[in-house]
Amino acid sequence: MANTIEDALPEEKRSLNFIESIIEEDLSVNKNDSRVHTRFPPEPNGYLHIGHAKSICLNFGMAEKYQGKCNLRFDDTNPEKEDTEYVDSIMEDVQWLGFQWDKEPYYASDYFEQLYDWAVLLIRKGLAYVDDQPQEVISQQRGTPTRPGTESPFRNRSIEENLDLFERMKNGEFPNGSRVLRAKIDMTSPNMHMRDPVMYRILHAEHHRTGDQWKIYPMYDYAHGQSDYLEGITHSLCTLEFEVHRPLYDWFLDQLIETSYRPRQIEFARLNLSYTVMSKRKLLELVKNKIVSGWDDPRMPTIAGLRRRGYTPASIRAFADRIGVAKRDNVIDVGLLEFSVREDLNKITNRVMAVIDPLRLVITNYPEGTTEWVELENNPEDPAGGTRQVPFGRELFIEKDDFMADPPHKYFRLAPGKEVRLKGAYVIHCENFDTDIHGNPATIYCTYDVDTKSGSGPKQPKVKGTLHWVEASQAIDAEVRLYDRLFMDEDPAGHKDRDPLEFLNPDSLKVLRGCKLEPALKSAKTGEKFQFQRIGYFCVDKDSQSEALVFNRTVSLKDNWAKVSAK
């Protein structure tokens, strides 16, 4: 097996990103006893995507690099949106990427009791109050970013009354939306999040873990920092939109905690990929509208989709490595992701013969009714890859693209009167061809020269082109699915007043049937990856059955001829 990509990038030669700088600074002053403890905190309300992969690689990566730990914590404070289906898929995806969290997965819901006690403490300190106003009124009183808010008439009620009301909220005495618990901070703060943020809302809902035990649920801002604290998190990495939440994150901890240990929130820029939408909401829309077959449709930027598409964990980790991490907005060329898979797949996949758009070819001077076996290398990139036997005979299939009746200049493939090498077999000479009723080539007639046999033949003429092929009588049929980007616009979600769905690529999936494969592929298993010689990287889809193979194209091979011929 070839080396992994990571081995090629010596760690010590790389400079630090801004998060590593912060960590090393903290380490140098022995902050938090020089521990490094991170966490990946997904809400179990959807599938993980490549943007999460960036965060996963970052969080687990930092822990790994500094001999620390990384927790997996489900941020499950909103029972209306969350489900165990997502919990399971998230655990699967994180592990598939090659990471293992510290101990068992954590849940914010494990801290509901503690969070409640702390809320009571805040009320006792006069720092939280129950507001009876409806949502619309509270929202109006909050003001706007440019105008300060106004205080709630309930802001200064007695601690006893607050305690009583809050307990009754917890006991389920009030209907949804009738009251909230708010932190008493500053309604005139220039930071909207400090204007008496809601800490608890009443929700009579079934929680995926606590069932109907709770009638009130903490808000993100109130739950997150304290959860970090309870787990001993030192560096709480999140995306940029939480930057303005940080003062609130710190405020709660400062009111509640007396020890010197403190988690620190650090924000980084989320990943954007060209020609891709990344928000869970939009991805969900694709699934719901049946534009894709599901969360794991190979065109989806979800981890599950990429996995089914044939991406390897190593390639995604290498990608995350290459894109780096910073605080400025960024759009990564989706080509970089493709580069990362090609790089990995080139090293690890076996080459096989597959003709996805078959054209019949007859070698007229090859003895009828006989076949022979030729030896082919499995993987030229891997010296230990070995060889295999592939049948060769009088009737073959070649790629339609590999023959032209009237070829342009610099076309190195087959054309009347021209010669090519059949990979691993013989040099053939094209004599003539038949056409079908539409005038398209139907059968190509060639002659071969026995002396040019690959490797052993006494004659080894220089020919410009080498074609892949499949012997007709033993070929097996398969379905091949060719994927292309889902959107034709570089930034489908970046247009005001235009729905990303307007930019859908109508050709994002092409299904090819009757593709011809060399017989060895008969036993290919779901998920198994190959390079179809001269075409691209493919893997066996889960829709495959033993007599009806289905392959997904992960990514095509880099194709210089396509570029040249397009000019």
Added chain:
RNA sequence: UGCCCGAUGGUGUAAUUGGCAACACGUCUGACUCUGGAUCAGAAGAGUUUAGGUUCGAGACCUAAUCGGGCAACCA
């Protein structure tokens, strides 16, 4: 009209007590090749948003402006 954050080749990321801008992807040459793949060699492409300031010296520090992003869920 407030507050917060950001600004370095086409894209992304570097430049670690301030010392003549580096790496990757992409692009373009060429070599090699029984994959028009891979590999190898090389090239072009930024003077770091702008204007001031500090300094012998600024991408880095300071000030202002410009541009971009974020902030007004009982979402996370």
